Amino acid sequence: MSALAASLTHPTELFQLINFQFFGGKERLFPARAELENTPSMRRCDYYLCRTSRSFSAVIRALDAELRPAISIFYLVLRGLDTVEDDMSLDKKLKHKLLTTFHEKLYDPQWNFDGSGPNEKDRDLLVEFHVVTQEFLALDKKFQVVIADICKRMGHGMAEFIDKTVETVDDYNLYCHYVAGLVGIGLSKLFSASGLESAEVGVDEERANSMGLFLQKTNIIRDYLEDLEEGRTWWPRQVWSLYGTKLSDFASPDCEAGGLACLNHLVADALQHVPDCFVYMSRLRTQSVFNFCAIPQVMAIATLDLCYNNKQVLKRNVKIRKGTAVSLMMKATSLANVIDIFVSYSKSLQSQGVTTDPTYGKLSSTLDTIFKRAEQAKTMAAATDNLRHTRTEAQQALVLSPSVTIPVGIALAGLAAYYYTRHTQAPKP
Ligand code: D9A
Numbered sequence: 081m082s083a084l085a086a087s088l089t090h091p092t093e094l095f096q097l098i099n100f101q102f103f104g105g106k107e108r109l110f111p112a113r114a115e116l117e118n119t120p121s122m123r124r125c126d127y128y129l130c131r132t133s134r135s136f137s138a139v140i141r142a143l144d145a146e147l148r149p150a151i152s153i154f155y156l157v158l159r160g161l162d163t164v165e166d167d168m169s170l171d172k173k174l175k176h177k178l179l180t181t182f183h184e185k186l187y188d189p190q191w192n193f194d195g196s197g198p199n200e201k202d203r204d205l206l207v208e209f210h211v212v213t214q215e216f217l218a219l220d221k222k223f224q225v226v227i228a229d230i231c232k233r234m235g236h237g238m239a240e241f242i243d244k245t246v247e248t249v250d251d252y253n254l255y256c257h258y259v260a261g262l263v264g265i266g267l268s269k270l271f272s273a274s275g276l277e278s279a280e281v282g283v284d285e286e287r288a289n290s291m292g293l294f295l296q297k298t299n300i301i302r303d304y305l306e307d308l309e310e311g312r313t314w315w316p317r318q319v320w321s322l323y324g325t326k327l328s329d330f331a332s333p334d335c336e337a338g339g340l341a342c343l344n345h346l347v348a349d350a351l352q353h354v355p356d357c358f359v360y361m362s363r364l365r366t367q368s369v370f371n372f373c374a375i376p377q378v379m380a381i382a383t384l385d386l387c388y389n390n391k392q393v394l395k396r397n398v399k400i401r402k403g404t405a406v407s408l409m410m411k412a413t414s415l416a417n418v419i420d421i422f423v424s425y426s427k428s429l430q431s432q433g434v435t436t437d438p439t440y441g442k443l444s445s446t447l448d449t450i451f452k453r454a455e456q457a458k459t460m461a462a463a464t465d466n467l468r469h470t471r472t473e474a475q476q477a478l479v480l481s482p483s484v485t486i487p488v489g490i491a492l493a494g495l496a497a498y499y500y501t502r503h504t505q506a507p508k509p
Contacts, residue, residue: 083097083401083402083403084097084098084403084495086401086402086403087401087402087403087404088499090401090403090404092407093401093403093404093406093407094403094492094495095488095492096403096406096407096410097402097403097406097407098488098491098492099410099488100406100409100410101406102487102491103487103488105406105410106138109142109371109409109410109413110138110139110141110142111142119215119218120211121210121211121214121215122149122215124208124211125152125153125156125211125212125215126141126152128156128159128202128205128208128211128212129141129152129155129156132155132156132159132202132205135405135409136376139371139372139375140152140155140372142368142371142372143368143369143372144274144276144366144368144369146274146275146276147270147271147274147276147368147369149215149218149219150219150220150223150227150270150274151267151270151372152215153212153215153216153219153223153227154227154230154266154267154270156205156212157186157212157216157227157231158231158234158263159202159205160182160202160205160206160209160212161179161182161231161234161235161238162202162259163196163200163202163203163205163206164178164179164182164193164196164206164238165179165238165259166200167196167197167200168197168310168311168312169196169197169199170195170196170197172242172243174195175239175242176239176242178193179235179236179238179239179242180235180236180239181235182231182232182235183228183229183231183232183235185209185213186213186216186217186224186227186228186231187213187217187228188213189210189213189214189217190210191209191210191213192206192207192208192209192210193206193207193209194206194207220273222273223270223273223274226266226269226270226273227266227270229266230262230263230265230266233258233262234258234259234262234263237254237255237257237258237259237262238258238259240258241255241258245313245317246313246314246315246316246317247316247317247318248316248317248318249316249318249319249349251316252297252314252316252319253293255314256292256293256296256297256300257289257292257293259296260292260293260295260296261288261289261290261292261293261296262289262292263292264288264289264290264291264292264293265285265288265289265292267288267373268281268282268284268285268288269282270282271364271366271369276365276366276369277363277364277365277366277369278363278365280363281360281363281364284360286356287356287357287359287360288360290353290356290357290360291353291356291357291360291373291377293350293353294350294353294354294357294377294380295376295377295380297346297349297350297353298350298380298383298384298387300314300315300346301315301343301346301347301350301384301387301393302383302387302393302397302398302399303397304330304343304393304394305331305393305394305395305396305397306397308327308328308331313327315327315342315346319342319345319346319349320342322341322342322345322438323338323339323341323342323345324338324339324342330342330343330394331394331395336391336394339391339394340389340391340394340434341434341437341438341439343387343388343389343390343393343394344388344389344434344437344439344443345437345438345439345442347384347387347388347429347443348439348442348443348446350384351384351426351429351443351446351447351450352446354381354422354426354446354450354453355449355450355453357377358419358422358453358454358457359457360373361373361374361377361415361418362415362457362460362461362464364468365464365467365468365469366468366469367413367468367469370413370414370415370468371412371413374412374413374418375408375409375412377412377418378408378409378411378412378418378421378422379400379405379408381421381422381425381426382400382404382405382408382421382425383399383400384425384429385425385428385429386398386400388429388432389432389434408421414461414465414468415457415460415461415464415465416458416461416462416465419454419457419458419461422450422454423450423451423454426447426450426451426454429443429447430444430447433447
């Protein structure tokens with residue numbers, strides 16, 4: 081109900097939210113596919129998948145049968161690795177050993193780990209990790225080699241950063257490559273191996289890397305405070321030292337100006353990856369793969385727009401409204417729509433641009449490049465959007481058929497009446 085209330089001032093979002101949650105919008109966007117969870121260990125994996133990420137798991141579960149098991153297992157393997165990396169209660173030597181040998185554990189159907197700190201939210205995934213390895217071993221060899229290779233490279237990269245802080249912009253790009261770029265690269269190789277996407281998608285590591293960097297940099301920008309409180313920071317010193325003497329100072333009101341300029345610098349930096357993301361997404365030919373890739377991207381551009389020059393980022397957690405997220409998900413099913421979303425948030429960023437920021441020029445020129453590339457991508461979209469195969473009924477999710485508008489209209493009227501009566505009651509003492 082709180083999500084509905086938050087969208088009350090945004091009628092189209094409210095409409096989308098109600099459509100999505102109560103009138104089958106969710107099922108149209110993420111059509112239920114044949115049950116593949118037919119072994120006890122796969123059902124257990126599915127439980128962990130749904131538990132770790134409710135909305136993202138819906139996108140994974142809507143993938144075609146050729147890819148769904150491989151991507152589910154890849155996701156859980158990455159979760160496992162992440163749980164080891166995140167755990168500040170682990171002995172550093174043990175952590176190093178676990179990270180660099182994690183890829184070997186995938187071939188040991190007995191291996192599991194009960195040494196994570198009690199506060200790690202995915203502690204039990206590692207305790208029961210044999211359900212993941214058993215399903216890993218049941219995957220086609222062509223998928224196993226990709227997952228194990230990424231796991232090896234990522235584990236070594238994470239180990240490198242156990243004692244290293246992110247000093248330079250190069251460190252920042254390297255760290256993001258290890259934890260997110262490699263995810264993009266691995267996924268792309270899985271897409272190609274499945275035959276659902278062309279070989280080109282899996283071979284172009286640079287574009288796949290950019291897909292990951294754009295998401296991860298957005299997370300790092302948004303999570304400034306949360307990470308600071310946990311004693312780990314990913315904002316590069318080379319950038320923040322231009323604006324303050326201590327990263328934690330940005331949280332205090334007297335250093336707000338520096339904090340905002342730094343925040344805006346990092347937003348301009350993250351936007352550099354957008355043109356590569358356009359190229360990447362324009363190559364996708366399978367609808368379910370397209371949705372899987374595009375949904376996180378549109379969430380990220382919306383989040384960057386929300387964070388830009390927003391002092392709340394320095395003081396509390398900011399998040400896009402649930403109604404916005406649902407509207408974006410529903411719309412992000414064609415390249416033309418995805419480009420429109422990027423253009424509209426880029427225009428918003430352009431109009432908010434702080435002309436006195438040292439990085440204003442950089443922001444402007446990056447946005448100009450985005451507008452130019454968006455133009456080109458749109459021509460591409462006109463030719464390819466209707467070629468994409470196994471399209472879901474997602475496009476119909478927005479069709480204003482009477483079967484949707486009438487019940488939604490009634491629901492809206494009811495909701496309006498409910499709020500009207502509530503807000504016209506005598507105020508509570
Ligand atoms: C992804 Cl298999 C992620 N990460 C995400 C989610 O999207 C990417 C982790 C594991 C996998 C995939 C993702 C999706 C589609 C294509 C991609 C891709 O590349 C081609 O990765 C690059 O964030 C985590 C990393 C960024 C570190 C890679 C999206 C996701 N969203 C969360 C919301 C949030 O704020 O974290 O997980 C959610 O829906 O719960």
